[in-house]
Structures are given as C-alpha cells and as structure tokens.
Amino acid sequence: MQELMNMDIAIVCHTEFGFVKNKKIIFNKSANKGVTNGVENLTKLADKYGAKITFAVCPEVVQYFPESKHEIGLHIHPGCKEFSIGENSFFVGDSFLWKQCTQSNNSTVLVNHSFKEQLSLIKTGKDYINESFGVEVSSFVSGRWSIIKETIKALLKAGITHECSSQPSHKTSYYDWSQQPRLQQPYRPSIVNYQEKGNSKIIILPISQTLLYGNVNPEIIPLVGSKWLLACFLEYYHNKMPFFQICLHSPIMTDSFFINQMDKLLNFISKFNVSFKFASEIDQCDKHQIPLNTKKLYYINAINQKIIKDLSQSLIKKFIRK
Numbered sequence: 001m002q003e004l005m006n007m008d009i010a011i012v013c014h015t016e017f018g019f020v021k022n023k024k025i026i027f028n029k030s031a032n033k034g035v036t037n038g039v040e041n042l043t044k045l046a047d048k049y050g051a052k053i054t055f056a057v058c059p060e061v062v063q064y065f066p067e068s069k070h071e072i073g074l075h076i077h078p079g080c081k082e083f084s085i086g087e088n089s090f091f092v093g094d095s096f097l098w099k100q101c102t103q104s105n106n107s108t109v110l111v112n113h114s115f116k117e118q119l120s121l122i123k124t125g126k127d128y129i130n131e132s133f134g135v136e137v138s139s140f141v142s143g144r145w146s147i148i149k150e151t152i153k154a155l156l157k158a159g160i161t162h163e164c165s166s167q168p169s170h171k172t173s174y175y176d177w178s179q180q181p182r183l184q185q186p187y188r189p190s191i192v193n194y195q196e197k198g199n200s201k202i203i204i205l206p207i208s209q210t211l212l213y214g215n216v217n218p219e220i221i222p223l224v225g226s227k228w229l230l231a232c233f234l235e236y237y238h239n240k241m242p243f244f245q246i247c248l249h250s251p252i253m254t255d256s257f258f259i260n261q262m263d264k265l266l267n268f269i270s271k272f273n274v275s276f277k278f279a280s281e282i283d284q285c286d287k288h289q290i291p292l293n294t295k296k297l298y299y300i301n302a303i304n305q306k307i308i309k310d311l312s313q314s315l316i317k318k319f320i321r322k
Ligand SMILES: [Zn+2]
Pocket: 014, 016, 075, 077, 142, 143, 144
C-alpha cells in the first residue's frame, strides 16, 4: 500500500497597520484595524478549519493585537521612509524600534544595516514582544523579506529558531535566494552561505512559490486568480513535498474579497492529508530531495487571460532580446 503523505502547512501573517484600497494594501500607520480586525478575522477563519497561524508581529502594533491563541512571532521593519501607492502615501519602518534603537541610516531593508544594528533591532523587538505577550518568540519574518548572512547570525544570537522570509529562486537588491530551486524545503543553513545546507541551530522555512508569480500569498489573487494558488498547492502536494508555506499581511483580512478568498483556500487545502502547524513546530528538514522537474499540469486549468497576456509578453521580450 502506498504510504499516505502528510504535508505540514504553515501560515505566516505579517501583522501590521494598514487597509485595502482597490485590492492593494496601503500600509498606513493610522489604520489600526489592519491589526485588530485583521487578526480577529484570520483567527476566526483559521479556527473554522483547524488551521494554525503564526502572527509575525511588528513591535509598533503590540498594543493593538487582540486576544488570540495562535503563535506570536517577530516581524522587523527597520528604518523610516515614505512610500506611496497611487495617491496614498505611508511610512515604512517600525516607529517603536526607530525610537528604541540607534540606526545609522533610514533604509527600510535589513541588508543596509550592520550586524550590530540588526542584532539590536531583533533583540529589542523580541524582548518587547516576549514581555508584552508573556511568550518566548522563536519565529521571525524580515520586513520586505530582506536578509543577508549577518541577519542569520543576528537571529542565531537572539535565539530565533525559525526564519520564514525566504523566497526560493528569487533575487532582488535586498535579498538573494537564487541558488535554491523553486520548491526548496525547510533546512538548516550553513553559517558561511545561508543558501546552502549546514548545521546551524536555525531552520529556514521557505515561502512556497507559484510558477511564474512568486509567493503563495492571497494578495496575488487579483492578478492571477485563486486557481493559480490551488494549482501550486497541488503541485507541491502531488510531488510529495513535506512542507508548504502561505504568507499574507494582516490588513487584507479586513477586506471581504480577501476574507472570502482565504476562506476558499483553507477550505480546499484542509480536505487533503495535511497538518496545520505553527512555524516553530516545523522540525522535519534536510530530508527531502527536491525534484527538478515537477508535475505542472495543475496550472493548465488555472490559466486565465491575464496569465496568457503575461506569458506572451515575456515571450515577445525574449524574442526581441535575441
Ligand atoms: Zn512587513
């Protein structure tokens, strides 16, 4: 008889201020409901399906965080800079940490801060959250997913055991996971190169990656449709991947469109042989071979006009470059 597979599912919610406008998040610091209502609504949905949520909490939102029995982790946005989406502008950077920690520049990505500054931000944030919630924080997500090797060293020193920011196969100016296959599974990194396996005390939990569109996050549904995320889940599940991570930001859970989408996603996933776990409960790692070629037929049913347009544009670009 074929062995039944049991896939661990982690849902990691970046818990911060903000609201949704035209299906996009405006991270406005006066929008407390992004935390109060966002956490409440996600907790209700998770409880409906027996799912577990890891709330990666920004220190600045602590006093707005409602009662929840789910996991409390740490989310760090360094610096202080103004950003805008359309007509809406907002500041990125944790106001609590800006007051508490010395930062040599206002960059909102950890890669632009020294090891000493990163350690101070992580340690100060962790101590504050531990004290406020009466917990021992062990899970972490970096603001804007920005990580370098000094970040891993700082996390180890601060006693963080589970890092949830990695985006396998992707690279920008402020993070690099390009050495990993898209379906990368949890692993203990080498201290010399965090993209390679080693024997550090920390476990890296990659965010699951859809074909072409990156993170499994309900926030991409307005672009690609909900079926694309389901297809990605089926790709991981039927290729016997033992771990799947969904990420999201708490403000989307104040919006009926996204609440409905998250409801559908959890309803679909919960019918399979899966175990919902807090990030800090994930312990199976370094055991599985990642297939280079996976079954991608699930995506065929999920293709829509937008995806066809994107695909044809990228093919045209490739053709022009040649
Ligand atoms: Zn964030």
